[in-house]
Amino acid sequence: MLGRSYGKLDRMRSAYSVETVRTAERQLMARLPEGALMQRAAAGLAAACADLLGRVYGSRVVLLVGSGDNGGDALYAGARLARRGAGVTAVLLAPERAHAGGLAALRRAGGRAVSAGGAEGAGGGAAGVEELIERADLVVDGIVGIGGKGGLRPDAVPLAAAAERSRAAVVAVDLPSGVDAGTGEVRGVAVRADLTVTFGAHKPGLLIDPAREYAGSVRLVDIGLELPVEPELEALQHADVARLLPVPRAESDKYRRGVVGIAAGSARYPGAAVLAVAGALRGGAGAVRYVGPAGDAVITRFPETLVSDQGPKHAGRVQAWVVGPGAGDDAATVGEVLAADVPVLVDADGLRLAEAGVVRARRAPTLMTPHAGEAAALLGVDRAEVEGGRLAAVRELAGRYGATVLLKGSTTLIADSGGGAVRVNPTGTAWLATAGSGDVLSGLAGSLLAAGLSTVDAGSVGAYVHGLAGRLAADGAPVGAHDVAEAVPEAWRNVLAE
Ligand SMILES: NC(=O)C1=CN([C@@H]2O[C@H](COP(=O)(O)OP(=O)(O)OC[C@H]3O[C@@H](n4cnc5c(N)ncnc54)[C@H](O)[C@@H]3O)[C@@H](O)[C@H]2O)[C@@H](O)CC1
Numbered sequence: 001m002l003g004r005s006y007g008k009l010d011r012m013r014s015a016y017s018v019e020t021v022r023t024a025e026r027q028l029m030a031r032l033p034e035g036a037l038m039q040r041a042a043a044g045l046a047a048a049c050a051d052l053l054g055r056v057y058g059s060r061v062v063l064l065v066g067s068g069d070n071g072g073d074a075l076y077a078g079a080r081l082a083r084r085g086a087g088v089t090a091v092l093l094a095p096e097r098a099h100a101g102g103l104a105a106l107r108r109a110g111g112r113a114v115s116a117g118g119a120e121g122a123g124g125g126a127a128g129v130e131e132l133i134e135r136a137d138l139v140v141d142g143i144v145g146i147g148g149k150g151g152l153r154p155d156a157v158p159l160a161a162a163a164e165r166s167r168a169a170v171v172a173v174d175l176p177s178g179v180d181a182g183t184g185e186v187r188g189v190a191v192r193a194d195l196t197v198t199f200g201a202h203k204p205g206l207l208i209d210p211a212r213e214y215a216g217s218v219r220l221v222d223i224g225l226e227l228p229v230e231p232e233l234e235a236l237q238h239a240d241v242a243r244l245l246p247v248p249r250a251e252s253d254k255y256r257r258g259v260v261g262i263a264a265g266s267a268r269y270p271g272a273a274v275l276a277v278a279g280a281l282r283g284g285a286g287a288v289r290y291v292g293p294a295g296d297a298v299i300t301r302f303p304e305t306l307v308s309d310q311g312p313k314h315a316g317r318v319q320a321w322v323v324g325p326g327a328g329d330d331a332a333t334v335g336e337v338l339a340a341d342v343p344v345l346v347d348a349d350g351l352r353l354a355e356a357g358v359v360r361a362r363r364a365p366t367l368m369t370p371h372a373g374e375a376a377a378l379l380g381v382d383r384a385e386v387e388g389g390r391l392a393a394v395r396e397l398a399g400r401y402g403a404t405v406l407l408k409g410s411t412t413l414i415a416d417s418g419g420g421a422v423r424v425n426p427t428g429t430a431w432l433a434t435a436g437s438g439d440v441l442s443g444l445a446g447s448l449l450a451a452g453l454s455t456v457d458a459g460s461v462g463a464y465v466h467g468l469a470g471r472l473a474a475d476g477a478p479v480g481a482h483d484v485a486e487a488v489p490e491a492w493r494n495v496l497a498e
């Protein structure tokens, strides 16, 4: 086994909760002259807009301006663009409550303001405003930022819709308006941005679907916030994964590299066993033991597998178990595996068959890998509730089972039962939504567990490599799960080449 300890993951991407960002902002604001922080934000925002426009002079820019500081950022950035020769119009959702300093700055710079609803000067009125948005080169969404509650208010909905129809590039200020900054939930209409310029720190919603999809690409502007060491969310990057991958040393032999046991498949679902073994063979363990009724199918495809039909208890020593893929109703095997004193990954049918009390009582760590449907069944809620509130769901499950939980999906999340930062996988791809892809992941992550990674590292490194393998295998075309398994070595090389 490779004992791996891991310190600071310095290149990791982190996201902080809204309260944490607010606290850091307050502390910094107290030390800076009035308005300095907003000027930093506006300068970064204007620079990003200018990059996107290419040529600022003569461009048509429309600012969508709500009544808070998010609108203030947009107005000050608009003033900067107007000074560089852009034609800037601010559409004010609540003219009497718009940020006064920002509005004055925009007017001084030659920009103009119209009301979103009523007619305040030329170009006002709903139809005129929508036409303005549709004919713009750039739309800046400053409707609402971290002060937002619920989905977009009704008066802002037509503006978001016009921005979506428009050919204009859409830049969201801090967050796409209408998404939940803390959870990534989207209720009703939200602005769809090409670029989000976020200030001080990523917010969780920028990394979690469905909100993540609305953000487009994300650019972080450093405004000098001092943030706590532990973020709310963290996303591994190539360099982090490269340091965690178990690379054999000169003194390694197959037993020191770890043996992973796969208890999976049934007479009805032999394929799940083959795919889990396919993932496990490429996950870094020194050997793969297969236990179950699909031994013939496994050995035909992968002759290097150690096959046994005597049940997990008599299979010989392993450093980690994977149980559940294609297991059907074999509760006895799940129980036997959970009784073992080594790390266990529970997936698919195994999730249903694993009792919470038994999992909680285990001394060795457990990693559970449900997709949204399985998580919903375990929590006794609708699938839509899990998909809309992934962060809450993964934390709740981890707490209930006293286990590490990897919630699969468009953004895979990994939560530890002890609280702390939740990992979010940045390499996911929709091409992975294919039958058997989860079986490959379970074998891969189980193999990493056997090689000595912690449950959180095995889950997040497994998801990262699996996602990358999915992208490499797909390369823009549909793939089968076995293609994903076959692309895992290429994904490793890609990571280690960093
Ligand atoms: N606090 C700071 O130091 C800084 C804040 N900055 C900006 O300030 C923002 C936060 O400002 P605020 O606290 O004023 O809050 P926001 O501007 O995000 O939102 C508050 C306003 O939006 C309205 N609103 C709330 N929910 C809405 C919804 N669903 N639909 C439409 N309107 C809604 C509220 O009535 C309120 O007037 C950040 O997102 C960031 O853009 C930046 O200037 C950087 C510095």
Ligand SMILES: [K+]
Pocket: 070, 141, 142, 143, 144, 145, 172, 173, 174, 175, 176, 177
């Ligand atoms: K916004």
